[in-house]
Amino acid sequence: MSNDVIFEDEQGNRITREDLAYVTKGHVDFALIGREQIPFEAIELHQKARQEGQQYGNYDKAIELLKKTCLMADHWPYPVYDLAFTYLLQKNYEQALQYYRLTDELEPRGFFTAKTAIYALEGELDGRFPPGLYLTYLKIEWTDNEQEKLEIASSIAQKCPDFAPAWKELATLHDDSTQRMKAIAAGLAQNPDAETEGNLLINKALVLDKEGKTEEAIGILGNLIMNNNVTLANDAMSKFVLNQIINRS
Numbered sequence: 001m002s003n004d005v006i007f008e009d010e011q012g013n014r015i016t017r018e019d020l021a022y023v024t025k026g027h028v029d030f031a032l033i034g035r036e037q038i039p040f041e042a043i044e045l046h047q048k049a050r051q052e053g054q055q056y057g058n059y060d061k062a063i064e065l066l067k068k069t070c071l072m073a074d075h076w077p078y079p080v081y082d083l084a085f086t087y088l089l090q091k092n093y094e095q096a097l098q099y100y101r102l103t104d105e106l107e108p109r110g111f112f113t114a115k116t117a118i119y120a121l122e123g124e125l126d127g128r129f130p131p132g133l134y135l136t137y138l139k140i141e142w143t144d145n146e147q148e149k150l151e152i153a154s155s156i157a158q159k160c161p162d163f164a165p166a167w168k169e170l171a172t173l174h175d176d177s178t179q180r181m182k183a184i185a186a187g188l189a190q191n192p193d194a195e196t197e198g199n200l201l202i203n204k205a206l207v208l209d210k211e212g213k214t215e216e217a218i219g220i221l222g223n224l225i226m227n228n229n230v231t232l233a234n235d236a237m238s239k240f241v242l243n244q245i246i247n248r249s
Contacts, residue, residue: 006246009224015222017246019239024241028232030112033077042072047077053086062086077106081114088117088135097121110195110231117175119193140169148174157174157186164192164200171203180207188248198234202241209245218245 007015008020035043041119049065052058063086069079084099098122103114120134137156137212140149153169160166167187180203187200201220221242230238 007218007224009226013226020243023239023243024236026237028236031078033107037077038073042069044234045069050082059086059090075106077103077111081111093121093124110233115193129163133160133239137165163191163195164190168196168199171200177207177210194229196229198231202237205241212244215246
């Protein structure tokens with residue numbers, strides 16, 4: 001195998017150094033996805049809707065404006081996603097799930113956390129998870145306090161051990177490699193959504209690389225990148241981490 005080839009899967013597909021030459025820092029600008037052909041009026045109305053919801057807490061008005069935006073730009077996932085989130089904040093979980101599903105149809109490779117939201121809300125409606133669990137889980141994202149994040153994730157994992165996203169958070173929040181690997185194994189065992197699964201695998205690769213098992217880490221990242229179902233966020237992060245490992249080596 002050429003020194004330029006970093007990874008080759010069983011089908012002979014390869015990842016080369018050139019493929020990773022221009023990777024970003026692992027972030028995806030979801031706000032720009034699908035926006036290319038959107039009328040300026042729709043963009044402006046979307047911003048007004050977000051302002052009504054975020055700054056003023058006027059969720060009914062935000063929903064009204066978001067629905068108008070969706071009619072003006074019916075292939076744009078961003079206002080649909082915001083509509084789902086606004087319904088979630090109103091604790092209208094069925095409507096929230098409906099629009100998260102529509103978001104996922106518009107961007108099948110993942111738009112923000114839509115896939116995780118679908119996983120969680122479907123579980124709530126099926127009775128696998130208690131009502132409101134996903135809204136509680138989002139408190140982890142809303143706080144900057146690392147200890148508080150850890151406490152919320154630990155509480156959810158203890159009460160609902162089959163809720164994979166909580167284990168994903170613990171895999172990131174724990175400093176100890178053994179605890180991280182236990183959280184990763186627990187999360188992967190719960191049939192997670194694609195976004196959560198990819199995040200868990202990336203964390204597993206990071207731990208393995210830290211332990212000196214770099215080839216195994218590269219294998220995990222390479223297979224994730226080659227997976228046709230990998231989400232946009234996981235693809236970007238996998239390439240970023242893989243590039244970091246290769247450059248360090």
